[in-house]
Amino acid sequence: MKILVQIVRIIVGALFIFSGFVKLVDPVGSQYKFEEYFSEGVLNLEFLIPYALPFAIFLVISEIVLGVALLVGWKAKFTVRSLLLMILVFLFLTWYSAYYNKVTDCGCFGDAIKLKPWETFTKDVILTILILFLSYKVGFIKPIKRTFLPGKIVFFSLILSSFITYYVLAHLPIIDFRAYAIGKSIPEGMKYKDDGEIPPVHDFMLENTQNDLAPQILKMDKVMLVIMSSLEKSEYEAFPEIKKIADEAIKKGYKVYGVSASFSNIIQLTKKKFQLPFEVLFCDETTLKTMIRANPGIMILKKGIVVEKKNWKDIDDLEL
Incomplete structure (x- = not known):
C-alpha cells in the first residue's frame, strides 16, 4: 500500500x-x-x-x-x-x-x-x-x-x-506553444489536413475597407505588424516608441502595417495623435490576442514566417 x-x-x-x-x-x-x-x-x-x-x-x-x-x-x-x-x-x-x-x-x-x-x-x-x-x-x-x-x-x-x-x-511568454510562435509558418498553419480538424491558424484576415490583404502580406519578404488588439486598452505610452521603430523599419525597406480590432474612429484618432506612419488593418481581436500577448506588440514576418516578436517594452532589442 x-x-x-x-x-x-x-x-x-x-x-x-x-x-x-x-x-x-x-x-x-x-x-x-x-x-x-x-x-x-x-x-x-x-x-x-x-x-x-x-x-x-x-x-x-x-x-x-x-x-x-x-x-x-x-x-x-x-x-x-x-x-x-x-x-x-x-x-x-x-x-x-x-x-x-x-x-x-x-x-x-x-x-x-x-x-x-x-x-x-x-x-x-x-x-x-x-x-x-x-x-x-x-x-x-x-x-x-x-x-x-x-x-x-x-x-x-x-x-x-x-x-x-x-x-x-x-515581456512575452518564455515558451510559445501557439501557431504564431517564432519560426512558425502562418500559411502552413492555415492548411487543412486529412484529420478533419480546424487548422491552428484560422480567422487570419488583415482587412482594409475593401479587401483582405493577408494573402499578399504573407508573400512579402519584409513585413512589420504593429498589433494593437484593442486600442481602448492599449498602453498609450508605447506609441511614441512605436512611431520611432516604424519609421526606422520603413527606411530599411519594411512594409509596416498596424493591425487592430478597434473601431475606425478610434484608429484614426490614435494615428493622428501619435503621427503613426502606417495603415491600420482590421483583424479579429481573439486572433490578435493569440498572435502576441502584448497590446501593442511587434511581429516581423518574412514570406509568412514569424521571425521575431516583441512586447513594445522590448523594442530596443528588435533587430531589423
Whole structure:
C-alpha cells in the first residue's frame, strides 16, 4: 500500500506541476480562458471578468506550489485537501463545459496540449479519484526529510513561480506553444489536413475597407505588424516608441502595417495623435490576442514566417 501511495503521489504531483508550468509561461492565455468562463454565455459571472488575470495567476501558481508540496511531503493533510478542493472546482468547470458545450478548450494544459471537453472531464475524474485515495491514505505521505528542507523547497517554488509570472507579464511568454510562435509558418498553419480538424491558424484576415490583404502580406519578404488588439486598452505610452521603430523599419525597406480590432474612429484618432506612419488593418481581436500577448506588440514576418516578436517594452532589442 505504501508503494502505491508513493506512485499516486508522484503522478498527481507531477501532473499538477506540469499543468501549472505550461500555463505559468503564458498567464495571459489563462486570463483569456477565465474571461471566457465568466462571460454571459457561459457562467454569467461578468462581474468577475476584471479579476480574471489575478485569479489565473493565483490558480496557476497554486497548482505548481501544491504539486511541489505533495512531492516533498510538506504539510500533507493541508496539501491534499487543497488539491482536492482545486480538482473539484476543475471537475465542475470541465463537466459544465462538456455537458453544455460551452467552452470547447478548457485550457487545462494551456496551449501545449489540446483536449476535447469530455477528454478533459475524464482526466479530472481520474485525478479526483487519485486525490481522494491520497486523502484516505494521507498518513503514508511523509516529508522527504524531517528538517526544514521541504518547506524551503515549497517556498522556493513559490518565489520562482512568482518571478516567472512577473517576467512573462512584462515581456512575452518564455515558451510559445501557439501557431504564431517564432519560426512558425502562418500559411502552413492555415492548411487543412486529412484529420478533419480546424487548422491552428484560422480567422487570419488583415482587412482594409475593401479587401483582405493577408494573402499578399504573407508573400512579402519584409513585413512589420504593429498589433494593437484593442486600442481602448492599449498602453498609450508605447506609441511614441512605436512611431520611432516604424519609421526606422520603413527606411530599411519594411512594409509596416498596424493591425487592430478597434473601431475606425478610434484608429484614426490614435494615428493622428501619435503621427503613426502606417495603415491600420482590421483583424479579429481573439486572433490578435493569440498572435502576441502584448497590446501593442511587434511581429516581423518574412514570406509568412514569424521571425521575431516583441512586447513594445522590448523594442530596443528588435533587430531589423
